[in-house]
Amino acid sequence: MQSRVEYRELKCYHNRSEKEKNTQHKKPYFDLGQFPTEQIQQEFRKFLLKEGDTKLFRTMYHYHPYLEQLAKYLSIKRNESVQSLLEQPIEKWILSLKRWMLENGIPRTRVRISSYGNELIVDTELIKFFRRILKWLQPEDTREETEKDIWELEKLGIELRENPIYHVKTINFEKILQPDLREEVKKAIYFNLTREAVGTIQRELSSLRDFSGFLQKEFTEVKSCRDIDRKIWEEYLIHKMTEEKEGKGNSDLVLKIRNVLETVGKIYGYHHLEMLFLNTDIPPERTPEFKVYTDKEMETLNAHIIQMDEQTVRCLIIHQMLGTRISDTLTLRMDCLYQTGDQYMIQIHQVKTRTYEKPISYELAMLIEKAVEYTKEKYGNTKYIFTDEKKTSRPLRYITLKGKVLGMIRREDLRDDDGKLFGFDTHMFRHYYGVQLTELHLDDWTIARLLGHKRLGSVQRYRKMSNQLIADESRKIRAMLTDIIYDNLDGWGEEYEQIRQNAGRKSEEK
Template sequence: MNIVAINSNKIQRKVMNDLKGYWALDEWKIEEFPLPDRRGKIKETKKIVDFNKISNEYIKLEIKYYSFYSLTNEIWLLSSFMEKHFYKMYFLSKFLVEKFPQVTSIIDIPYTTLLDEYKLYLTENNKPLKYPHHRGGEFISPYLGVCKSLYDFFSNYYDERPEHQKDKWNIKRLGIPYNMSRRDRFLNFTSIKFPFRELVKKYVNQTLLIHQQITFATAQNILKKMYLFFDFIVETYPKWIDLQNLQRQDIEDFLFYVRNREMGGKSYTKNRVPSNRHVIECLSNVRRIIEYMQGFEWKEAPKTPVNRLIFPEDFPRREKKNYHEHVKHVPDFIWEQVLENLHNLDSEIARLIVIMEATGFRVSDVCQLQLNCLAYKQDGWWLVGDQRKVNVKEHIVPISEEIVEIVKIQQEYINNHEKKHNNLNQFLFPVLTGKNRGMAFSQKSVTYALNQLAEKYKILDKNGEIFPFKNHAFRHRYGVNLINNGMNILHVQKLMAHTSPEMTLTYAKISDNTLRREWEKVQNSVRIDTTGELIQASLPEQAEENGLELEWIRHNMDSIRLDHGLCIKSPKVSCEFLDYSLETPCIKNNCRSFHVDTTFLDYYNAQISKMEEDIIKYQTSGRIRSIELIQPKLNKYKEIRDSLKNEIGIFGMPKHKREYIGEERKIDG
């Protein structure tokens, strides 16, 4: 039975209290419809909506209330309600009267029973269970869709428990921030089998609502994979009610289980052989919940420590794809085609896409830009917006006058809109009508619009095929363009609000044209001879002298680059000059006149920080020789700093070595 306990009096009382005036009537006259702007195009023959045809009074009340809710919340137009939805609900009511005449609510019937019986009824009445989709595939019958929608709606409507105790959580009722450019608003725990469902709900409640260690999107991703582990446990140990006896062998068996089950999920992964990424995510979620349970000493936690259950070797390596075979950014020639056809897009979506391309913001952050998102400083205009994924508030990027004008056009459009009162969150790109009013533009609607544009106006890649747009490819484009225009990787990192240079490097792929330009620059170069004189350089000759292939140098320009030139020596060969690489002669030559005290501490801290940042940069770009050159200096500076911190005082030669004596003083003087 349904977990929500209801009775006929409760139904009548709750529903009738919410239905007032026009909506409480059993006949809704079209001419008296109280929402004239939600009428739509209605056939002249339609004069009335008659609920008296529904013989079960309780079901009639529920259908009437659901209709009232959908019309007043702008989910339906009156025209679509009369032409489509009402008849399908009436058909469902006839089924309920015939098969379950005593029900006082649609949720009196277990959902699986209701669905199975209704499918048989539809088949008996020549109603197809699926319809072909115009773009291929099939979609569920609208008759089944209405049945599911009604059941879900009233399951929640009558359920007065706190949201976190339910099996489906609505993000709007949880009181936490969430991505308002997405339309999937529920956390659905029904995929987790009993008796472990409450355990997973407890974990998500703690990490999402109480400690707020994870986001709503992360919680959704966890649930997409977590069910597999508990499916495995229930199948393997049907009598278990906790995980106390979980052993290492169980983890190994689970890995085998995952590897031999088809991937579920969306159409592009369903029925596919599990990828390494899929296996990693499944195992990561298991480790995540076990670590949490053991950390907080839950009684359901495994007795064996998590580091003895799951080992690093259990995680397979993720497959790496050739970047040029799987281009992640929007290339220039594709963007030019978009600009040529921009006028064929909805004007708001066109403005959003241009801003997204110009700023490198994630699509969700562009959709959720505030109406007042422009800032002017002495050096020009900046766009201000939160970077929610990395929790950076009011991140700013410089923008051109042209982008400023586009933002101002959108601001004016929203400020003059007759429904601007629905923009409660003050978005630059809000939804002002319909069931999603008040939310931000849907990021999926942007992708859909771009791909429709590509299909209709033949936006083609280099192979002559329709280019498949993904919103994040515009962020990749931004990073690629900055790198190829010569911007320092750390500056790109700052502009893109990345938490590490490694994140930036995944976006910043140097194009072949840029590599060619850098290669050509090297052809016109100089070198230093053994006497210190500058002479014309020949890169092929230097390569041959050092036993390197010219082609190897061409494809490894980054790894041989130093801040002050190129090192045409194999990274496998030691540099004979590393011992002389300290730049400061006072330190390098142990000068007896050189002293350091604590007043210089800030200088050394700053220099050390700068060198450590440089080493990170060199590591990410594979510049091994640069690290070898800077490391001795860093070590020496740390030695000086640590001596100062330990309050040793003057750092340098001892007094008897430091001071001139006797003949030395005479010579110097």
């Protein structure tokens, strides 16, 4: 067996750029002879050849230090008579590697900044690399997809309801810790997938994972949904109401658990589960605060947005000018524009509800046409204007767009009117659009049509916010006028002096 993988054996090596072709390398191969057994050498060889089919050569070239460290680690396994990477479960290998790294002073974690600007502690690249090799080497799981603990949604044979800008590939049951309960939940989730959106299914599983963790800690005797009674459920509700990290989504969490457990009850004949819940179990939802960017905040954001790459700029400006939901902007189709006489019209396929049309300005139409031309030139005839670079049949993913903007905000240290670092809430652009429409004195029906609402109820929120903005902006002027009036009350007698004192007390109370 060859104890090396020559670069020329890799497909990516022959697809190098001209600059890479002029780069000199110390040795034109990956050295497999450093690994302790022929079987392990063969396993690494297969992995590297497979990687060469899909990765860039410059990416693979950086595998060298990982391979050297893994060779040093695996050399200690020679004494344990380990001949293959398939002889131990993945997590046992990872635990062993981490122990070796600790003993040799090699960092096992690093800090990663999330798209939201939070610091996350994650495994180092060496651990991730080894885990990827181990997963790739595992024999193909020939079981039915629904028997596995991680389902690949494309293999289920179900027509899924999903928002295309949040592409979900798998759903994971591994963190539902009780084996019997996990199998029961699988049956319920499979049934729910036929009638619920994938996003809803994800929230159901997240809620069940939380509930399962609580049961594992507080009620170890619970093995199946059959064992859950009202007393256990009430203990969980108390736990959620009293835990330090009380979340605003507790009402949704309770509803999602109830939905899954009632489905389990119907499937398995656990009739007590259908009688387990009371309407009073659902905590009242907090009314979300209706926020909107101020004119100054919009100017600050847009002044930096226009410095980003051209298609991202077009996407964000079009999003603001249309006043759509971000899912509707990212799923704009290549043929969305048409003309009626001299008027440009746009067809918007709302992911959440329906398709509607509305008139747009000439300037906006030209911007959309420019975005269409860019996509055709770079990706050919795609379905969507803003397309995923890796899979052009799908629209640009929201997390990709959000990551770009949040990265820009952190680099530029952009602050809102309160001095806080900007977040990135695309729906606030829609709120701003709605408020501006109300200030144009349009009627509720026209505003609802332009926003794509079926009903008029939501328009009142925009009108209320518009009135609040007017009140906030005029507060200084009103305060100045009040001071003038109070000054003129001097010498008008006790009755007017009482007015001044009452006003002063109210101001202090505020």
